[in-house]
Amino acid sequence: MLATFFQKLKHVFTDSALRKRILFVLGALLVFRIFAAIPIPGIDPVQLENFFNNNQFLGLLNIFSGGGLANLSIVMLGVSPYITASIIMQLLTIMSPKLKALYQEEGEAGRKKFSLYSRWLTLPLAFLQAFGFYVILQRQGIILDTSLFTTVTDVIVIAAGSILLMWIGELISEFGIGNGVSLIIFAGIVASLPSAISQLIFSFDVSQIPLYLGFLALTVIVTAGVVFITEAERPIPITYARRVRGMKVYGGVSTYLPLRVNQAGVIPIIFALALLLLPQMVFSFLAQINIDLVASISNSVLGALSNQWVYGAIYFFFVVAFTYFYTAVTFDPETISKNLQRSGAFVPGVRPGGQTSGYLAKILTRITLFGALFLGFIAILPLIMQGITGIATLTIGGTALLIAVSVVLDLVKKVEAQISMREY
Numbered sequence: 001m002l003a004t005f006f007q008k009l010k011h012v013f014t015d016s017a018l019r020k021r022i023l024f025v026l027g028a029l030l031v032f033r034i035f036a037a038i039p040i041p042g043i044d045p046v047q048l049e050n051f052f053n054n055n056q057f058l059g060l061l062n063i064f065s066g067g068g069l070a071n072l073s074i075v076m077l078g079v080s081p082y083i084t085a086s087i088i089m090q091l092l093t094i095m096s097p098k099l100k101a102l103y104q105e106e107g108e109a110g111r112k113k114f115s116l117y118s119r120w121l122t123l124p125l126a127f128l129q130a131f132g133f134y135v136i137l138q139r140q141g142i143i144l145d146t147s148l149f150t151t152v153t154d155v156i157v158i159a160a161g162s163i164l165l166m167w168i169g170e171l172i173s174e175f176g177i178g179n180g181v182s183l184i185i186f187a188g189i190v191a192s193l194p195s196a197i198s199q200l201i202f203s204f205d206v207s208q209i210p211l212y213l214g215f216l217a218l219t220v221i222v223t224a225g226v227v228f229i230t231e232a233e234r235p236i237p238i239t240y241a242r243r244v245r246g247m248k249v250y251g252g253v254s255t256y257l258p259l260r261v262n263q264a265g266v267i268p269i270i271f272a273l274a275l276l277l278l279p280q281m282v283f284s285f286l287a288q289i290n291i292d293l294v295a296s297i298s299n300s301v302l303g304a305l306s307n308q309w310v311y312g313a314i315y316f317f318f319v320v321a322f323t324y325f326y327t328a329v330t331f332d333p334e335t336i337s338k339n340l341q342r343s344g345a346f347v348p349g350v351r352p353g354g355q356t357s358g359y360l361a362k363i364l365t366r367i368t369l370f371g372a373l374f375l376g377f378i379a380i381l382p383l384i385m386q387g388i389t390g391i392a393t394l395t396i397g398g399t400a401l402l403i404a405v406s407v408v409l410d411l412v413k414k415v416e417a418q419i420s421m422r423e424y
Helices: 002-014 016-036 045-053 057-064 080-095 097-104 107-139 148-175 180-202 206-231 267-286 292-306 308-330 333-342 354-389 397-423
Strands: 233-240 243-245 248-250 254-260
Touching (some): 016 397, 080 107, 080 267, 080 308, 097 107, 107 148, 148 180, 180 397, 206 354, 206 397, 233 354, 254 354, 267 292, 267 308, 267 397, 308 354, 333 354, 354 397
Antiparallel strands (some): 243 248
16 A cells, blocks of 8 residues: 555656646646735735634635735635636526536536636626725725725736636646646645644643644544545446347446535535625625615624524535535436436436436435535534634634545545556
8 A cells, every 4th residue: 555655656756747737736826825925005904903803704705815815915805706606607507508508518618618608707706896895995994095096906906816816726727737726725725724823822721732632633533524425425336238239249347327425525615605705795895885774784684694603504504505506517317317328328227217317316315415414514513613612713624624625635536547547
């Protein structure tokens, strides 16, 4: 086992094509981190710190910005507009049969066209989110220069920074290894670890050592659970019918169709966070309007969302719902059934066609329920632990852990696939 690991590691360094891909990813992430360290001009650091301390959802938004929001960098929005655009496009596939066919039935060319539409939709969303967030910062007194020229310039820079990150993510997906957007979010999580560790060290209390050890043990268990659920699958036996052509017999081979327990991966977590952040940003903006009714409603909604139990319940629901939604979009049992029937394959004991489609849908619904509930529980576990212990440093730990573990597993699989292809 250890020899195999070192042999694969040797391939990473000796294979020039694979090495170039890995170096490209590292270079792109380095460029991203440089941009994340460049703040927009005219910021009041004291007001910024107070604003972050009083807003829980900014910690979640900081994940999408890769840590760029903490110092209001030029990429403070991160990949949030692109994720929002992707959610909208995924929702449109339900209402538009043409978009659904483009995404599911037209292969790689259709998916590229679908991604192109998502990128174009990102453009107006980036400017809209940049303007809304910038106005909130101005009204909080964080932005010192409120002139029209500075406002327009900063909004353009912030929107351009988000679009630049989207482009970097696309380049990583095309010329590097792994999903570019997920890697950018992962890089932000890793970059925040030193500050989180230092904060934990400085606030260390000897009397709470058993509690810290409990958290450490829980982290190991949760990480193992995430890995197990991510890798778990339900194999569906598949048999190919025998066909006689001349003197040769084709088919008769038995294999299996793997149905993953967590078919959607880390996407439901990202979608749920993006959907949670959007109304909070909107109502934070509306709360500053000089209309009593609008301000009162906005403050009431924000007050409800600031309750960690209400927030956790909504977060849990969104994670479960998006797990089912994204699984339905990416895995269509009817299409799989048709493809099996065309290739002369069938599930033993199940009729081809409609019965096979229903059989696959039934199994997928059951295993997705377990995966969705597990993801939802892990996502809100830090909020539960915070409510029990009162330790605020674990607010986004579960979300960050889910994303980090899923991205690392996906990246390892992509590297192994590249190594296997070159060995072959």
